[in-house]
Amino acid sequence: MGYQPKYPASFTHFDYVNPDAPKGGDLTLSASGSFDKLNPFTLRGRPAVGMGYSANGFVFSEYGLVFDSLMTPSEDEPFSNYGLLAQDAALAPDRLSITFTLNPKARFSDGSPVLAQDVKHSFDTLMSKQAGPTFRSYWVDIKDAVVVDDRAIRFDFKRRNSELHMIIGQLPVFSRAWGKGKPFDQVVTEPPIASGPYVIDKVDFGKSITYRRRADYWAADLPVRKGMFNYGTVNYQYFKDKLGEEESLKAGMLDALEESSILAWVRRYKGRRFDSGELVKEEISHRRPTGMQGLAVNLRQARFTDARVRQALALAFDFDWLNAHLFYGRRGRTQSYFQNSDDLMARAEVSQQEQMLIDGLKNKQRFLDNVKGQLPRPASTGDTADGLRRNLVRAQALLREAGWVYRDGALRDSAGTPLVINLDIADRSSETVLAPYARNLGKLGISLQYRLRDASLIKKKLDEFDFDMAISLQGGSSSPGNELFDDFGSKSAAEKGSQNLSGISDPVIDEILEIIVDSPDRKSLAAAARILDRYLLHQHYVTPMYYGKQYFIAHKQYLRHPVAPLPQRLLAGSALLTMWWIDPSEKK
Structure with a gap:
């Protein structure tokens, strides 16, 4: 993709493998x-x-x-x-x-x-x-x-x-x-x-x-x-749940297990087999592009079409508290749809090459109308005691501007319908993350109701776009291209089973995707990816969550x-x- 491949025609194996590794077992x-x-x-x-x-x-x-x-x-x-x-x-x-x-x-x-x-x-x-x-x-x-x-x-x-x-x-x-x-x-x-x-x-x-x-x-x-x-x-x-997998590992029935919950990793991966050295814990650092892991809302529902509502939902997510109390400082905050790909992530300043691409857009005015002000960064509560309160006050103002009012113990639209959001999860480990988020949303009058369901049922509902909010992972390729049509393209928004869970349908995005797949070299592709990232972030389609650094x-x-x-x-x-x-x- 526009550069000299690392390995010559005479290479015998990839550098990252052991060519003499024994077979069997x-x-x-x-x-x-x-x-x-x-x-x-x-x-x-x-x-x-x-x-x-x-x-x-x-x-x-x-x-x-x-x-x-x-x-x-x-x-x-x-x-x-x-x-x-x-x-x-x-x-x-x-x-x-x-x-x-x-x-x-x-x-x-x-x-x-x-x-x-x-x-x-x-x-x-x-x-x-x-x-x-x-x-x-x-x-x-x-x-x-x-x-x-x-x-x-x-x-x-x-x-x-x-x-x-x-x-x-x-x-x-x-x-x-x-x-x-x-x-x-x-x-x-x-x-x-x-x-x-x-x-x-x-x-x-x-x-x-x-x-x-x-x-x-x-x-x-x-x-x-x-x-x-x-x-x-x-x-x-x-196994029906992650706890069963953990216990089977500790009982010696499994040979390896990748853990996604840091809380479990720190507190529960202990016992006789770890003490004896039969089981080993490894933390392997990486710089793999991780994409945008976040909580995506279903834009096919009218209540989520206003970007101010989506931004308010994101302001209630307190990553700093989670990282300090649940993740032991081991998570990074997702800030881009191309997280960890340094040349693809949108930057504070628009480069000359990016500006040329923006000026050449057929939908330039729509782009400019939807991209105003500084590059959005995920809300932080910082080190101050009132950080979360400050974010919730801002969220409250955005919701009021969008026509939502707090009345009779709930946030309601002009018809009096309360804002209730359902979210299905396949693993109980998600509950520890979602519980604080639900409490914060509750202070705004929003009810987040998360339910533990069978993974196959969740998949079926997502394929049918039958959901309010879902945990989503989009982007993340180190060389983005045609897969982006399925992630963000207008056509995929109505294609059941697509990766476009949110239902994003925007001619600006469609045009930028065409520019990306037509890019003649890495430099051009990276500039186009950055303007896509900038535009997506300004729309607040998802509540950014976090990514693993190891x-x-x-x-x-x-x-x-x-x-x-x-x-x-x-x-x-x-x-x-x-x-x-x-x-x-x-x-x-």
Whole structure:
């Protein structure tokens, strides 16, 4: 993406892996909730963890165990792709098509060769209505997939797009034989026929799933897979809540657990096995782009369409108190949709390049009307005793301006309807964060009612946009592009199952997204991302929450991982699968 890739053609492995890591051993991990399908690409149902994809949350294939993609990114660069299923990629001089030549060694788990016809089948299937909507949004500018011959396939583009040749390389490929010709949305419990390092070995729906490493994995010695996917089996046990996972770890039933609650990490990760050294606690710092984690309101409801109401909701969130009393100072405040990507985050001053982009907008006046004053920063209560009170007084004034009045014990609109906000949560750990927020909102006359529900039910409601407020994560890519259409584009606002939970629909945003995906180089892309970030922040679409500055992982002492250099794009969960290994001399 506009720079020289880090690794030369002669590289033998990524720097962040141990190429000599031993293979074998059984890894047991946990998952929350339940699952009811083995097809991660359809919208209905909940796929088993370990697949690496979901229909409304597309991620890179390297985070999963079953599917290989045409190319794979490195984790220590903003965005560079290297060959996996494709041994060669040729971008046309006019940049309107790219042709991939498949590696002749590539084999599916049933032993059949990976052919161009399978690649086309995978693309056509994922772009159909039988798959989730994210894929259609992500690859919207691809016109067609054309089989050149058995081992060559060409993707034709509708228009020039600076990253399209990169993101089509992320296409997960599966065999035409998967499902035996059934409509794709009816392929539910049939194990995938794919070319990845693992196959599904055992399934107990809703309770557990075991993946077995393929002894015949065709890519084991490729530079992009050397030293990776080292376990003989990976087993996931499902639990109804996080406390059950913690107790199972302390009882020795799990090999590792990534903890998201700092309160739990500090107070509960103790006991005999930690004292003896059988279990080890590690805090791994990172600089991974984290995006905007926040509380998103549903703009499809008229009561949330006024930005003053949304800003008032954000003023009631007291991060400073939470960080001091619950997070032990280990959280950072989210201030950007591209948090931790320094060149993508909006700055206090508008650069000359940003100003040129703003001046060139067709919707320039709308941009200027909606971006006034200084760059918004999340409200802080600071060190003063009256910090929260000051923020709530300001919130009260904004609500009054928006037509809301406090009467008979509640904040009410002109029709007398009280402002009651429902929020579903899948884990009790969220309650400790939401309880103080609910108290603060209560001082404004707003009732926040949060309920513990099954994760699959929450997903279904979010897919249907049947919610008031939801915990949301948007943005966050180190090289943003086509995925932003699904996050913020007007078209995705009405597409059930999209990532645009809020229902954002704004011609200014649509225009900026086009500029981002058309950016010819990193410098231009970064400038466009900064004006998008600035515009989004001024709209107060979400209440910014916080981000983790490190990963908290407790694990058996015989698990090993590379020490340095840690990749900048490190994801703890995927690294545990891709980069760690079991030391056979230490496992008894």
